[in-house]
Every structure is written in C-alpha cells, then in structure tokens.
Amino acid sequence: MGQAVSINDNILLLTDDGPRLKGAVCNDCGTHVFPAASGCSKCTGSSMSEAVLGTEGALWAWTVQGFPPKAPPYLGETDPAKFQPYGVGYVTLEGELKVEARLTEADSKVLKSGMAMRLTTVPIAQDEDGNDIHTFAFEPV
Amino acid sequence: MTDVAIVGIGMHEFGRHEGVSGMEQGAIAVRRACSDAGVAWNDIEFAYGGSYAAGSPDTMVSMLGLTGLQFINVANGCATGGSALSSAYNAIKSGAYELGMAIGFDKHPRGAFSPSGPAGEGRDWYGGSGMALTTQFFGMKINHYMETHGITNRSLAKVAAKAFRNGSKNPMAWRRKPLSEDEILQAQMLSYPLTQYMFCNPGEGGVALVMCKADVAHKYSKNPIFLRASVVRSRRFGSFEVTAPSLAIEHNGGPTIDASKAAFELAGVGPADIDVAQLQDTESGAEVMHMAENGFCEHGEQEAMLANGDTEIDGRLPVNTDGGCLANGEPIGASGLRQVYENVLQLRGDAGERQVPNDPKVAYTHVYGAPGISGVTILTR
Structure with a gap:
C-alpha cells in the first residue's frame, strides 16, 4: 500500500481528522459553491471566500454507474471484466449545498433517498510514485 | 413584427452512414428543403447552422454554392438545433429578412458522449473520479422523480417500447425494430434505473427548414406551417442539470418550465390546445418528466397516462410520433430540427403510417441540452 494522496488538493483535503471538501462561500449572500468559483451563481456577486464543507448529510438523488467510464478522463478500472459498478449521488449538506459524489454503496436495493451519509474517500488509482490516489465518496452512516 | 412560416423541409436519414460526412448529410437536407419549398439555394438570404462534431456549418457553402448569404454558426449543446431555429425565427420576425434557413447536422463517434468536467487547476478530479457522465445525471434525475412521484420502471419501458414502435413506421429513423417492454427492462443496466434500450445514442443525420415571412408564405408553399413561438431559455439558480458537481x-x-411558459404565452395557446408533441427523450425518463415540465400533466399523472396509452399515435396527446431520440439517435446539431420536421409532416397530413388522426392543427416541440438549455416551438397550420 502506497501513501494516500488527494486526487486534487484544490477540492479534497486529507487531514488528520479525516477528509474535507473545499468550496467557497459568497461574502454577500452566503451561498456555498463547490468547487470554489470566483463568482456567486445566486446573487451574481464576485466576492468569495474559501469554505470547508460539512461532512455529513442526507442522500438526495442517486444512481449506479453500471459500465466503465471512458479513460481518459476516468482514472479507475476500465476493464469490463474487472469493473465493479459504483454508486453516484447528491448528498445534501444542510445549510450549504448538495454535493455530487461517489457512494461506497452500489446496491440499488440498499440505496434510498433520505438515508444518512458521511464523507469518506476511496482509492481510485496509483500515481507514478506508487501513491494511492484517493477521491471523495459518501458512505451510509 | 411579422409572423414566420415554414415553407420547406428537408432531412437526411438518421442513423449511421459510412463514407458520408456529417456536412454532406446537412447539404443533402438543405437541397431537399429547397426543393420542397420550390426555391433555389441562390434565393436563400440567410442561414443559421449548427453542428457539434461535424465541422463548422458555414463552410457548407462550398458544397452548396458561394452566394454571399449571411451564414451564422450556432452551438448550444443538445439544444443546438432549437437555437438555430430560434435565431432564424427572430431574424425574420425582426423584418430584417424575408427568406432563410435553419440547418443542423452531425456525425458523432460511437458510444456515449465524452464526459467533460469543470475546468480547473491540477488533475481532472471530476471525470477522473468517474463522475461527469451525462448518463448519471439522467439516471439520478429520473430516479429521484420516481421516488417522489410514484413512477414505475414499467412506465420507463413503455416509453421506450412506444419509441421503437413509432420508429418502425418512420423511414427516416435509425432504430426501426420494435422491442417488447420486457426486452427493454431486462437489457443491461447502464445507470440505474435506466437500461441500455432506454437511452438514445449519438448518431448522424441532417435537417434543414426553409422559413419566410408569413405574408409571402403562399408564394412558396400551398400548405405553409406557421411558427407561433420559438423560445430558448437557460437555467436559473437552483435547477438540477447535467454534469453539475454541486447543486x-x-x-x-x-x-424547460420557463421556455414552455414563454412559448405558450407567445403563441396564445395552452397545453390543452396541443394535438401532437415531440419532447426531448434523451432517455425514456426524460420524456416522462418533460410531459409535466412542459405543462401537459401534473407530476405523477404520467403513470396513468402511459398505462392508458394517452401518448400513443392514436392517444389523447401523441408524443414523439417519429420515434424521438430513442429511435432516431441524437445528432446534436440536427435533433431539435428533426422534431420540427416531424411536426410539419403531421400538420400537413403527410406523416404516412404514423399520421396522427383527427386532422391535428397545433404542434409542440421541446429540446433540452447541456448545461441546462431548453428550446420550445409551437406550430400551427
């Protein structure tokens, strides 16, 4: 096992207290955005500050990715013989936004809107130095 | 402000055409439309053209003739055709031109549209993580809708089965083999709850429409069709759209709700006046949701409407009579114009085996595209 590294430090921080998502908040109206942006999609203002998003929420909408995505850009397994379907959904982070993420659960009989979820990470590939590239995901609580 | 008429329509068959470029398919559609209107390419004063993957549309003048016309390219994702039409509509309506064209064509590689994520520094985390697929958005949107409004998987299969059944009656369609609801339900699950046969495929084809000021329409056509509204709207804050890392x-x-309301207002008619509708069916759930978003029913009513056969060719509100995107595929530049082509045939009474009965008089189209654009038209005889 290599060392765990973030897929992109601009959006995912791996801290001692666990993973954190990095977005931005509008200084004028308080709207959160992810990923960070230079303008607010609600009030059209352009004064934004960095914001670390919440880590728990409720599943709002979901699907299961049933076939390997194209690579590039996909970094994970694309061999149809080895590919494992994975869940994708939007999780409501109360008072902030709904964030789209991979889900650790991929069973359509288990996934249900409203279920409580918590931020985690999943390894998706190795980089050229042998580190494990982690991306963010939500797991049922 | 002058009214606008469609006096000529031309189409190149949708599907896969080895050895024929997308632009050639567009040029063939243009020639067919001119011939239908009884005009020559020389007579056309302006054109708006759209293509996503088959070259810059204005360069097609080298195939059609260098007449010096105003030719403007349009690009609006899957709503490109609708946007070309809306631009042409406004050019005539403003009084600037008398006779022009809306043209769309495309030729996409096989397989799903390539995902693309938000631009940013460093590694492409969005596509890299296995998100950014348009198919996931469609799966999530209909799945959420089904949980909220009680739509069943069987209804999704009914929509797809209708599309292939209607497509089998359309000589211009790509997929002309009827499939049973069970075959559709049991096909490979691509993005739950949507199976392989519930999704349309990127494809090839071309459509062209000759348009003119309404008061000169009878010069070109014995049965002109009038464009009462052509509206395009983009998304507002809080909408749920394709490839959005957050909402x-x-x-x-x-x-779609905004474009539909604006179009009905402009045309001075309501949903109950519509005799035939072509609604964006990127996948079968989209048709279900767009029935309500366009004002044709309340959310959840689709379940009973589909069970009753209300959206069949002989139903109360025939939807996607030419087989829609599911049976025709989706050449992005041409797709929205295909819907209008079909409605012109229906209003002329020229739709052959798939003709809607009882002399339809008012027809509706709706096209939807990334990153959240809807185009609506309303046509009358």
Whole structure:
C-alpha cells in the first residue's frame, strides 16, 4: 500500500481528522459553491471566500454507474471484466449545498433517498510514485 | 413584427452512414428543403447552422454554392438545433429578412458522449473520479422523480417500447425494430434505473427548414406551417442539470418550465390546445418528466397516462410520433430540427403510417441540452 494522496488538493483535503471538501462561500449572500468559483451563481456577486464543507448529510438523488467510464478522463478500472459498478449521488449538506459524489454503496436495493451519509474517500488509482490516489465518496452512516 | 412560416423541409436519414460526412448529410437536407419549398439555394438570404462534431456549418457553402448569404454558426449543446431555429425565427420576425434557413447536422463517434468536467487547476478530479457522465445525471434525475412521484420502471419501458414502435413506421429513423417492454427492462443496466434500450445514442443525420415571412408564405408553399413561438431559455439558480458537481439546496423547476411558459404565452395557446408533441427523450425518463415540465400533466399523472396509452399515435396527446431520440439517435446539431420536421409532416397530413388522426392543427416541440438549455416551438397550420 502506497501513501494516500488527494486526487486534487484544490477540492479534497486529507487531514488528520479525516477528509474535507473545499468550496467557497459568497461574502454577500452566503451561498456555498463547490468547487470554489470566483463568482456567486445566486446573487451574481464576485466576492468569495474559501469554505470547508460539512461532512455529513442526507442522500438526495442517486444512481449506479453500471459500465466503465471512458479513460481518459476516468482514472479507475476500465476493464469490463474487472469493473465493479459504483454508486453516484447528491448528498445534501444542510445549510450549504448538495454535493455530487461517489457512494461506497452500489446496491440499488440498499440505496434510498433520505438515508444518512458521511464523507469518506476511496482509492481510485496509483500515481507514478506508487501513491494511492484517493477521491471523495459518501458512505451510509 | 411579422409572423414566420415554414415553407420547406428537408432531412437526411438518421442513423449511421459510412463514407458520408456529417456536412454532406446537412447539404443533402438543405437541397431537399429547397426543393420542397420550390426555391433555389441562390434565393436563400440567410442561414443559421449548427453542428457539434461535424465541422463548422458555414463552410457548407462550398458544397452548396458561394452566394454571399449571411451564414451564422450556432452551438448550444443538445439544444443546438432549437437555437438555430430560434435565431432564424427572430431574424425574420425582426423584418430584417424575408427568406432563410435553419440547418443542423452531425456525425458523432460511437458510444456515449465524452464526459467533460469543470475546468480547473491540477488533475481532472471530476471525470477522473468517474463522475461527469451525462448518463448519471439522467439516471439520478429520473430516479429521484420516481421516488417522489410514484413512477414505475414499467412506465420507463413503455416509453421506450412506444419509441421503437413509432420508429418502425418512420423511414427516416435509425432504430426501426420494435422491442417488447420486457426486452427493454431486462437489457443491461447502464445507470440505474435506466437500461441500455432506454437511452438514445449519438448518431448522424441532417435537417434543414426553409422559413419566410408569413405574408409571402403562399408564394412558396400551398400548405405553409406557421411558427407561433420559438423560445430558448437557460437555467436559473437552483435547477438540477447535467454534469453539475454541486447543486443549490433550494430547488428551481428548470429551464424547460420557463421556455414552455414563454412559448405558450407567445403563441396564445395552452397545453390543452396541443394535438401532437415531440419532447426531448434523451432517455425514456426524460420524456416522462418533460410531459409535466412542459405543462401537459401534473407530476405523477404520467403513470396513468402511459398505462392508458394517452401518448400513443392514436392517444389523447401523441408524443414523439417519429420515434424521438430513442429511435432516431441524437445528432446534436440536427435533433431539435428533426422534431420540427416531424411536426410539419403531421400538420400537413403527410406523416404516412404514423399520421396522427383527427386532422391535428397545433404542434409542440421541446429540446433540452447541456448545461441546462431548453428550446420550445409551437406550430400551427
């Protein structure tokens, strides 16, 4: 096992207290955005500050990715013989936004809107130095 | 302000055409439309053209003739055809031109549209993580809708089965083999709850429409069709659209609702007046949701409407009579214009085996595209 590294430090921080998502908040109206942006999609203002998003929420909408995505850009397994379907959904982070993420659960009989979820990470590939590239995901609580 | 008429329509068969470029398919559609209107390419004063993957549309003048016309390219994702039409509509309506064309064609590689994520520094985390697929958005949107409004998987299969059944009656369609609801339900699950046969495929084809000022329409056609509204709207804050890494907590119904309302207002008619509708069916769930978003029913009513056969060719509100995107595929530049082509045939009474009965008089089209654009037209005889 290599060392765990973030897929992109601009959006995912791996801290001692666990993973954190990095977005931005509008200084004028308080709207959160992810990923960070230079303008607010609600009030059209352009004064934004960095914001670390919440880590728990409720599943709002979901699907299961049933076939390997194209690579590039996909970094994970694309061999149809080895590919494992994975869940994708939007999780409501109360008072902030709904964030789209991979889900650790991929069973359509288990996934249900409203279920409580918590931020985690999943390894998706190795980089050229042998580190494990982690991306963010939500797991049922 | 002058009214606008469609006096000529031309189409190149949708599907896969080895050895024929997308632009050639567009040029063939243009020639067919000119011939239908009884005009020559020389007579055309302006054109708006759209293509996503088959070259810059204005360069097609080298195939058609260098007449010096105003030719403007349009690009609006899957709503490109609708946007070309809206631009042409406004050019005539403004009084600037008398006779022009809306043209769309495309030729996409096989397989799903390539995902693309938000631009940013460093590694492409969005596509890299296995998100950014348009198919996931469609799966999530209909799945959420089904949980909220009680739509069943069987209804999704009914929509797809209808599309292939209607496509089998359309000589211009790509997929002309009827499939049973069970075959559709049992096919490979691509993005739950949507199976392989519930999704349309990128394809090839071309469509062209000759348009003119309404008061000169009879010069070109014995049965002109009038464009009462052509509206394009983009998304507002809170809408749920394709390839969005995050959404607002607050919810907005989306650009289809806005475009539909504006079009009905402009045309001075309501949903109950529509005799035939072509609604964006990127996948079968989209048709279900767009029935309500366009004002044809309340959310959840689709379940009973589909069970009753209300949207069949001989039903109360025939939807996607030419087989829609599911049976025709989706050459992005041409797709929205295909819907209008079909409605012109229906209003002329020229739709052959798939003709809607009882002499339809008012027809509706709706096209939807990334990153959240809807285009609506309303046509009358």
